[in-house]
Amino acid sequence: MSTGFDWVAFVEYSALGLLSGGLLALVALGFVLIYKGTGVINFAMGEFMMLGAYFFYTASVMWKLPTVVALPLTLAAVALVAALIERTLLRPLSGQPVISVLMATIGLASALHGGVDVLWGGKNYEMPALLPRKPLTPGDILIPGQLFWSFVLAAFVIAAFTLYFRFSKTGIAMRAAASDPMTAYVLGIDVRRTQALTWMFAGVVGAVAGIVVASMTSLSPALGSAALGVLAVIILGGLDSIAGAIVAGLIIGLIESLTAAYLGGKVRDIVPYATVLIILLIRPYGLFGTRQIERL
Amino acid sequence: MQMAPPLLQTAGIHLGFGGIKALSGVSLAALSGQITAVIGPNGAGKTSLFNTISGFYKPQQGQVTFEGRDITGQGPAKRAAMGLARTFQNVALFRGMSVLDNIKLGGHTRLHANPLSALWYLGPARREETALRREIERDVIDFLEIDHVRNQSVASLPYGLQKRVELARALAMRPKVLMLDEPVAGMNREETEDMARFILDIQEERGITVLLIEHDMGLVMDISNHVVVLNFGMVIGQGTPAEVRHQPDVVRAYLGGTAAAGASA
Amino acid sequence: MRIGDFRASYVHDEALWPTRVQQAWLLALAVALLALPMGVNGYVVGLACMVGIHCIAAAGLNIMTGYTGLISLGHAAFMGVGCYAAAWAAQRGVPTLLTLLWAGSLAALLGVVVGLPSLRIKGLYLAVATLATQFLLVYVFREWDSVTGGVRGVNVPNANILGFELLSDQRMYYLILPVAALMLVGARNLFRTRVGRAFIAIRDKDISAEVLGIDLLQYKLASFALGSFYAGVAGALLGYFYRAMTPEYFTLQLSIFYLAAIIVGGLGSMLGTILGAVFMTLVPEILRAVVALVAQWAPRATEVLSPMQQLVFGLLIMGFLVFEPHGLLEIWRRLRRSFHLWPFRS
Numbered sequence: 001m002s003t004g005f006d007w008v009a010f011v012e013y014s015a016l017g018l019l020s021g022g023l024l025a026l027v028a029l030g031f032v033l034i035y036k037g038t039g040v041i042n043f044a045m046g047e048f049m050m051l052g053a054y055f056f057y058t059a060s061v062m063w064k065l066p067t068v069v070a071l072p073l074t075l076a077a078v079a080l081v082a083a084l085i086e087r088t089l090l091r092p093l094s095g096q097p098v099i100s101v102l103m104a105t106i107g108l109a110s111a112l113h114g115g116v117d118v119l120w121g122g123k124n125y126e127m128p129a130l131l132p133r134k135p136l137t138p139g140d141i142l143i144p145g146q147l148f149w150s151f152v153l154a155a156f157v158i159a160a161f162t163l164y165f166r167f168s169k170t171g172i173a174m175r176a177a178a179s180d181p182m183t184a185y186v187l188g189i190d191v192r193r194t195q196a197l198t199w200m201f202a203g204v205v206g207a208v209a210g211i212v213v214a215s216m217t218s219l220s221p222a223l224g225s226a227a228l229g230v231l232a233v234i235i236l237g238g239l240d241s242i243a244g245a246i247v248a249g250l251i252i253g254l255i256e257s258l259t260a261a262y263l264g265g266k267v268r269d270i271v272p273y274a275t276v277l278i279i280l281l282i283r284p285y286g287l288f289g290t291r292q293i294e295r296l
Numbered sequence: 297m298q299m300a301p302p303l304l305q306t307a308g309i310h311l312g313f314g315g316i317k318a319l320s321g322v323s324l325a326a327l328s329g330q331i332t333a334v335i336g337p338n339g340a341g342k343t344s345l346f347n348t349i350s351g352f353y354k355p356q357q358g359q360v361t362f363e364g365r366d367i368t369g370q371g372p373a374k375r376a377a378m379g380l381a382r383t384f385q386n387v388a389l390f391r392g393m394s395v396l397d398n399i400k401l402g403g404h405t406r407l408h409a410n411p412l413s414a415l416w417y418l419g420p421a422r423r424e425e426t427a428l429r430r431e432i433e434r435d436v437i438d439f440l441e442i443d444h445v446r447n448q449s450v451a452s453l454p455y456g457l458q459k460r461v462e463l464a465r466a467l468a469m470r471p472k473v474l475m476l477d478e479p480v481a482g483m484n485r486e487e488t489e490d491m492a493r494f495i496l497d498i499q500e501e502r503g504i505t506v507l508l509i510e511h512d513m514g515l516v517m518d519i520s521n522h523v524v525v526l527n528f529g530m531v532i533g534q535g536t537p538a539e540v541r542h543q544p545d546v547v548r549a550y551l552g553g554t555a556a557a558g559a560s561a
Numbered sequence: 562m563r564i565g566d567f568r569a570s571y572v573h574d575e576a577l578w579p580t581r582v583q584q585a586w587l588l589a590l591a592v593a594l595l596a597l598p599m600g601v602n603g604y605v606v607g608l609a610c611m612v613g614i615h616c617i618a619a620a621g622l623n624i625m626t627g628y629t630g631l632i633s634l635g636h637a638a639f640m641g642v643g644c645y646a647a648a649w650a651a652q653r654g655v656p657t658l659l660t661l662l663w664a665g666s667l668a669a670l671l672g673v674v675v676g677l678p679s680l681r682i683k684g685l686y687l688a689v690a691t692l693a694t695q696f697l698l699v700y701v702f703r704e705w706d707s708v709t710g711g712v713r714g715v716n717v718p719n720a721n722i723l724g725f726e727l728l729s730d731q732r733m734y735y736l737i738l739p740v741a742a743l744m745l746v747g748a749r750n751l752f753r754t755r756v757g758r759a760f761i762a763i764r765d766k767d768i769s770a771e772v773l774g775i776d777l778l779q780y781k782l783a784s785f786a787l788g789s790f791y792a793g794v795a796g797a798l799l800g801y802f803y804r805a806m807t808p809e810y811f812t813l814q815l816s817i818f819y820l821a822a823i824i825v826g827g828l829g830s831m832l833g834t835i836l837g838a839v840f841m842t843l844v845p846e847i848l849r850a851v852v853a854l855v856a857q858w859a860p861r862a863t864e865v866l867s868p869m870q871q872l873v874f875g876l877l878i879m880g881f882l883v884f885e886p887h888g889l890l891e892i893w894r895r896l897r898r899s900f901h902l903w904p905f906r907s
C-alpha cells in the first residue's frame with residue numbers, strides 16, 4: 001500500500017548528491033584557477049585527474065610505497081607535468097586567439113588520455129582505499145563513509161586554496177598577475193612564474209580529485225571523461241568564479257543524484273550534458289560569472 | 297546661410313556604465329554634406345558617443361535620429377544598411393584577408409548572394425561580384441591610391457596604409473554619413489595632409505556627410521565646417537572652428553587655468 | 562618559374578585557376594583520380610573512398626571553425642545524424658542522391674536548432690554546447706531503437722543511381738569522387754562571395770562585421786548549418802560505404818579527428834582541408850603498420866591501437882598549433898613559392 005512520497009529516501013539521495021558535489025566543485029576549482037589566472041580554457045582537467053590517479057596507483061600499488069610517501073610524490077609529479085605543459089604548450093601560444101589555445105587544450109586532453117591508456121592499459125584497476133569506509137547513519141539515512149570524507153577533504157582543499165590566494169604573498173601576486181599582467185610586471189611580479197604556479201596548483205587539485213574518485217570507484221581511462229561532466233558545473237557557476245564553482249558543484253551533484261535515483265541510471269550519464277544546454281539557454285554566463293564586455 | 301537639414305542628430309543622450317556617466321545630455325547635429333568635428337580632451341566621451349551612434353551602446357535617455365527617423369533602438373547592422381559607415385580608433389581591419397577582400401566587405405549590404413547562390417557561384421553571384429569589383433576599383437581604390445597593395449594581406453601593411461584601407465572599406469558602403477574615429481592618429485605630416493585631402497574630396501565630390509573625432513587641431517580647424525566640443529561627457533561649446541577656438545570654456549578645458557591667459561588678443 | 566601571368570578582365574582575375582599551367586595540372590589530377598581504381602588494388606580504392614568522405618566532413622568543419630571561428634566538438638554526431646537519416650530513407654527506397662540531400666538537410670536543421678541558443682554567446686560556450694550535443698546525440702543513437710537500431714546498429718541498403726547498384730568499393734568511389742569534388746569547389750566558391758567574406762569577418766573581428774551590416778546571428782547560423790550539411794552528407798556516404806553502422810563510430814574521438822585534420826591541413830583553406838584529410842587518413846594506416854611490426858616482439862601491442870591514435874591525434878594538434886599554425890598548406894605554399902621563383906631564391 002502506497003504511503004505517499006518517500007521523504008527519507010529523498011533526503012538520502014539529496015545528501016548523497018550534495019556530498020558528491022564536493023568533488024565536482026574541487027575539479028571545477030582547478031579549472032577556474034587556470035581560467036582566472038591565465039585566461040586559458042583547459043579542456044584537459046579530466047586528464048589531470050587521470051594522471052593523479054594513475055601516478056598514485058603506480059607509486060602505491062606497483063612500487064608498493066607507503067601512502068605517506070606515494071601521495072606527495074604523486075602530487076609533485078603531476079605538478080611537474082603541469083608546469084611542463086605550461087612551458088611547452090601554453091607559453092608559445094600566448095599571443096594567439098582564444099580558439100587556438102582552446103584547440104590546443106583539446107589536443108592535450110586527447111594526447112594525455114591516449115598516452116595514459118597506452119602506458120597503463122585500459123583495464124580496471126583496484127585502488128587502495130584512502131578514506132575511511134565506515135558509513136554514517138544520521139537518522140534513517142545511510143551515507144557511505146568514503147563519500148562523506150571526500151566532501152570533507154574537498155571542502156578542506158578548497159578552503160585552503162581560497163585562504164592562500166587571499167592572504168599569502170604568492171597568492172596575491174597570482175591574483176594581480178591574473179587581473180592585469182602588465183601592471184603586475186611593472187610592479188616586479190614574475191608573471192610567467194605565477195602562470196606556471198597556477199597550472200601546477202590546478203594540476204594538484206585535479207590530481208587529488210582524481211585519486212579520491214578512483215579510490216571510491218575504480219581506476220580506468222574512463223576517469224578522464226568524467227571531468228567533462230564538470231563542464232556543467234563550470235558553466236553554471238561562471239567561468240571565473242570560485243564561489244560559483246562551489247555552489248554549482250553542489251547543485252549539479254544534487255541534480256545528478258536525484259535524476260539517477262528517480263529516472264534511472266542510464267539517464268545519469270547525460271544529465272550533465274542536458275543541464276549544460278539548459279543553462280546555456282537560460283543564463284549563459286552562469287550564476288556568478290562576469291559578462292565579458294569588449295573594449296571597442 | 298541656409299543650411300541643409302541635419303542628416304544625423306543626437307538629442308539629449310545620457311549614457312552610463314555602472315557608476316560611470318560617460319555622456320550627459322549630448323545633443324549634436326551632423327549637417328548634411330558638411331564636415332562636423334567632435335573634439336575634446338581624452339576621456340571626454342567622444343568614442344562613447346560614436347559607439348552610441350553606431351548602435352553598440354543603448355543610451356539610458358535620449359535619441360539618435362537618422363534622416364529624420366529614430367534609430368535609437370536599432371542594432372549596428374541595420375544602421376549600416378541605412379547608410380551609416382564608420383572607422384575605428386584602433387584599426388579594425390580583417391587580418392585574415394587581403395586589402396581587396398576587406399574593401400569588398402564594405403559592399404556587403406548592397407549584394408544579394410545567399411549560401412545557395414554562393415555555393416554555385418556561376419550566374420548571379422559572379423555577376424554581382426564582378427560589378428562590385430569594377431565599382432570598387434573605379435570609385436575607391438583609384439581614388440585612395442591603394443591599387444599597388446590591393447592583393448596584399450592587410451597585416452603586412454604599414455599603419456598609414458591600413459588606416460587608408462579602413463577608409464576605403466567604409467567608402468565602399470556608399471554611405472550617406474561617414475564617421476571617422478581619429479583618422480590621422482599616429483600619422484606624420486605628409487600622411488595627414490593626404491588624408492585631409494581625401495576627406496575633403498569625399499565631402500565635396502561625393503556629398504557625403506562627415507562626422508569625425510580628432511585630436512589634431514590643425515586638421516580640425518582646416519577642414520571642418522562645424523565643431524562640437526565635449527568635456528566630461530557634456531557639450532561645452534559648438535560653432536564654426538573660428539568661433540569655438542575662442543570660447544572660454546573650450547580654452548579652459550584644453551589649457552586649464554584661467555580663460556584669459558589663453559584667449560587670443 | 563612563373564612568367565607571363567597577366568589578367569585581362571576581373572572575371573579572369575577572380576577565377577580559381579587562372580593560369581594555363583594551373584589548368585593543366587588540374588586536368589592531369591582529374592584524369593589521375595578518374596583512372597585511380599584501374600591502377601591500384603581494392604584496399605587502396607577503399608582508402609580513397611574514405612579520403613573523399615573525410616574531405617567532405619572536414620570541409621564542413623573548416624567552414625565552421627577555420628573560416629568562421631566557431632568551434633564544434635560535435636561534428637561526428639552530426640555525421641551520425643546524416644548516416645541514420647540516410648539509412649532510414651534508403652530502407653524506404655528513396656533514391657540515393659535524394660537521400661544524400663535529405664541527410665544533409667536534416668543535419669543542417671539540427672545545426673540550426675543547436676546553434677540558435679549557443680551562437681549568441683562567445684567561443685568557449687559554443688564548444689561546450691557542441692560537446693554536450695555530441696554526447697546527447699550518441700545517447701539518442703543508442704537508445705532510440707526503433708529508428709536507429711540501438712546498440713546493434715542499422716543496415717544501409719546498397720546505393721543506387723537510377724537503378725545501377727553500387728555494389729563494390731570501386732563503384733562507390735565513382736559516387737564519392739564527384740560529390741566530394743562538387744562540395745569542395747562549392748565551399749571554395751562561398752569565399753568568393755559576400756557570404757564567405759562575412760564568415761571570415763565574423764572570425765576576425767565581429768564588431769567590424771556588424772558595423773558593415775552583417776547580422777552576426779544570421780550568418781553564424783548559416784555557417785553552422787552549412788557545416789552540418791556537409792557533415793550530414795559525409796555521414797550518409799559513410800553509411801552507404803560500410804553498408805551498416807553502429808553508434809560506436811560517431812564518438813568524440815572522431816570529432817577530434819576532424820579537428821586535427823583541419824588544423825594539420827590548414828584552417829580556413831579548402832586545399833588545406835584536402836591536405837589534412839589525406840594526411841589524417843594515412844595516419845591510422847601508418848600506425849596500424851607500425852603496431853603490426855612491433856607486435857612481432859610485443860604481442861599485446863595491437864590492443865593499444867585505439868589509444869595510440871588518440872595520443873597521436875593530440876600530439877598532431879598541439880604540434881601543428883605551436884610550430885606550424887597554418888598547417889601543411891603553409892608548407893605547400895613555401896614549396897610553390899620557391900618553385901615559382903626558381904632559379905631565383907625566395
